[in-house]
Amino acid sequence: MPPRTSRLVGAALCLATLAPAAPPPADPAAWPSFRGDAALTGRAAGPLPDALAPLWVVEAAEGFEATAAIQGGTVYAAGLDGRLLALDLATGRERWRYEAGAEIKSSPAVAGGLVYFGDGAGVLHAVDATSGKRRFTFAAEAEIVSSPTVVDGRVLFGSHDERLYAIGAADGALLWKAQTEGYVYGSPAVRGAQVVSTGCDGTLRVLRLADGGEVRRVAIGAYVGASPALDGRRAYFGTFENQVLALDVERGERLWAYEHPERKFPFLSSAATDGKRVVVGGRDKLLRALDAATGATLWSVAARGKIDGSPVIAGRRVVVGVSTGELLLVDLDSGKTVWSFDAGSPFAASPAVAAGRLVIGTLDGQLYAFGAPGAAPARKAGS
Numbered sequence: 554m555p556p557r558t559s560r561l562v563g564a565a566l567c568l569a570t571l572a573p574a575a576p577p578p579a580d581p582a583a584w585p586s587f588r589g590d591a592a593l594t595g596r597a598a599g600p601l602p603d604a605l606a607p608l609w610v611v612e613a614a615e616g617f618e619a620t621a622a623i624q625g626g627t628v629y630a631a632g633l634d635g636r637l638l639a640l641d642l643a644t645g646r647e648r649w650r651y652e653a654g655a656e657i658k659s660s661p662a663v664a665g666g667l668v669y670f671g672d673g674a675g676v677l678h679a680v681d682a683t684s685g686k687r688r689f690t691f692a693a694e695a696e697i698v699s700s701p702t703v704v705d706g707r708v709l710f711g712s713h714d715e716r717l718y719a720i721g722a723a724d725g726a727l728l729w730k731a732q733t734e735g736y737v738y739g740s741p742a743v744r745g746a747q748v749v750s751t752g753c754d755g756t757l758r759v760l761r762l763a764d765g766g767e768v769r770r771v772a773i774g775a776y777v778g779a780s781p782a783l784d785g786r787r788a789y790f791g792t793f794e795n796q797v798l799a800l801d802v803e804r805g806e807r808l809w810a811y812e813h814p815e816r817k818f819p820f821l822s823s824a825a826t827d828g829k830r831v832v833v834g835g836r837d838k839l840l841r842a843l844d845a846a847t848g849a850t851l852w853s854v855a856a857r858g859k860i861d862g863s864p865v866i867a868g869r870r871v872v873v874g875v876s877t878g879e880l881l882l883v884d885l886d887s888g889k890t891v892w893s894f895d896a897g898s899p900f901a902a903s904p905a906v907a908a909g910r911l912v913i914g915t916l917d918g919q920l921y922a923f924g925a926p927g928a929a930p931a932r933k934a935g936s
Contacts, residue, residue, distance in 0.1 A: 584623040584905040584912075586662035587700035588823060588863065591743035592783040595825025595832075597906035600868025604892050605882065605911060606926040609645030610919050611638070616901075617914025619700070620660040620863075622668070623907040624682065629668050630912070630920050631657035637670065637678075638920075639685055642910065645922060649685030653678055659710070660700035660740070660903075665722060669708050671697025677710060677718075679725060689725040693718065700780075704743040705762065711737025717750055719765060729765035733758070739780035739823070742788075749788055749802050751777045757788075759802060771805040773798070779823040779863070782831070784845065789831045791820020797833055799848060809848035813837060823863035823903070825871070830885070832871050834860025840873055840881065842888060852888025856881065863903040867911075874900025874913055880923075896921065 581599030588595045615634040622629040627648060628640040637651040659671035667688055668680045677691040695713035702709050707719045707728060713736045719728040735753030742749065747768060748760035753776045759768040775792035782789045786803045795817045799808040816837035824833040830851060831843045840860055841853040858877035865872050870891065871883045876899045882892040898915035905912045911923040 582623075582626070582908040584621070584907040585664060586622060586702055587620050587660040587740045587903070588742075588780065588782070588825075589865065589906070591702055591704050593702075593740060593742035593780050593823065594782050594784070594827075595823065595863060595865050596827060597865055597867040599907070599909060601870055601872065601882065601906060601909060601911060602925040603870070603882075604926055605894065605923040606928075607894075608910070608922045608924045608928060610921050611640060611645050611647075613638070613914075613918040613920060615656075616916035616918045617920060618658045618901045618916070619670070619914075620903040621905040621912045621914065621920070622661045622663045623905050623910075623912060624663040627682070628905075628912050628920075628922070629661045629663060629682070630914060631659065631661050631670050632914070632918070633657065634918075635672065637661065637668065637680060637685075639682070640920075642908065642912075642922070645920075651678075651680050651685045651687070658698045662701045662703050662708075664703035667722070669701045669703060669722075671699060671701065671710055671712070673697075675712060675714070677701065677708070677720065677725070679708075679722075691718075691720050691725040691727070698738050700740040702741040702743050707762070709741035709743065709748070711739065711741070711750075711752075713737070717741070717748070717760070717765070719762075731758075731760055731765040731767070735776075738778055742781055742783050744783050747802075749781065749783070751781055751788070751790060753777065757800060757802070757805070759805075769805055771800070778819070778821045782824040782826045784826050784828050787845070789824045789826055789833075789845070791822060791824065791833055791835070793819040795819055797824065797831065797843060797848070799831070799845070811843050811848040811850070813839070818859075821861040822873075825864045825866045827866055827885070832864050832866060832885075834862065834864055834873055836861065840864060840871070840883065842871075842885070854881065854883055854888050854890060858899075862900050865904045865906050867906045872904050872906065872911060874902065874904065876900065878915065880913065894923070
C-alpha cells in the first residue's frame with residue numbers, strides 16, 4: 554500500500570465506454586457538476602465574453618476549494634466553513650444555506666432537484682435544491698473529497714476509506730462499493746456502462762457501472778490526484794510523476810506520455826479536452842495545450858504561481874485560476890492571454906461556466922461572479 558504522504562494526493566474514479574466523446578452539458582445555462590459533464594471533459598456548453606467584469610462578490614467565513622454548480626439560475630457553492638450556499642446567479646443574493654457540520658472540499662453536483670456533496674467527516678449529503686432541506690445522508694468511513702457524479706439513478710463518489718461507492722440518487726441506499734488500495738480523491742467520470750478508476754494505488758481499474766465488478770486493471774506506476782477527462786475510449790490525466798498520460802481504456806494501453814523537458818513538477822489539475830486538445834495546468838506554473846493524438850505541446854502560458862485548479866474550455870477560450878490569485882482567459886487556438894484578473898487571493902477551486910458567466914471562489918472566502926462588462930453593476934452581496 555502506498556505511504557500515507559503520497560496517498561494524500563488523491564485518486565480518480567471515472568466511467569468510460571467505447572462510444573464517441575461525451576457532449577458538453579446540453580443546457581448552456583447549467584454547470585451541474587465539477588467538470589460540467591459526466592465524462593469530465595471540462596467543457597462548457599456556451600462561450601464566455603472576451604472581456605469579463607466582476608458582477609458580484611459574496612464573502613464567506615472561510616475559503617472555497619470546491620467548484621460551484623449552476624442550475625436553474627442558482628449557484629450552489631460549498632465552503633471550508635461547512636456551509637452550502639444557494640445564491641441567485643444574477644445578483645448573488647442568498648436563497649438559503651445548509652449547515653453540513655464539517656468542512657466541504659467536495660464540489661456539489663445537481664441532478665433531479667437535489668444537490669449532492671461530501672464532507673470532511675465522511676458524510677455524503679443530499680439536499681433539496683429549492684428549499685435547502687436535507688433529503689438524506691450516507692456515511693462512508695472516512696473523509697469525502699471526491700466530487701459526486703450523478704447518472705442513471707446513481708450517485709458515484711470516492712472516499713479516503715479507500716473505496717468507490719454507488720448509492721441510490723433518490724434514497725441514498727448502497728448499491729455497491731469497490732475496494733481500492735489508496736485514497737480516492739477524484740471525481741467519477743461516467744460514460745455508458747463502465748467505470749475507470751485511477752488513483753493513489755498506481756492502478757487503473759475498469760469497473761462495471763451496474764454492480765462495481767472489475768473488468769480489467771492496468772498498472773500506471775504513479776499516483777494520480779486529478780480526475781481524468783474522457784474522450785471515447787481515451788482517458789487523459791496528470792500524475793505525481795510529472796507526466797500527463799493518455800490511456801486506451803479498452804485495451805489498457807498507454808498511448809502517449811507528456812513530460813516537460815526541464816520543469817519536473819506534479820499535476821493536480823484535471824485536464825479539459827475538446828477531442829483535439831488536452832488542456833491542463835501544472836505546479837510548474839504553466840497552462841498548456843497538448844495534441845490529443847500525440848501529446849505534443851501546442852502552446853503554453855506562464856502564470857505567476859502553480860495551477861492546481863482545473864481549466865474549463867468555453868467556446869474558443871480557456872479559463873483557469875492560479876494560486877497567486879490570477880484568473881486567466883486564454884485563446885484556445887493560440888494560447889494568447891486575452892483577459893486577466895487579480896483577485897488578490899489564491900485560487901484552488903476550478904471555474905464553473907454557464908449562461909455567459911463565470912463563478913469561482915478563493916481560498917480567502919470570496920466567491921466571484923464574472924460576466925460581460927455592463928451586464929450588471931458590481932456589488933458585494935454579503936455572506
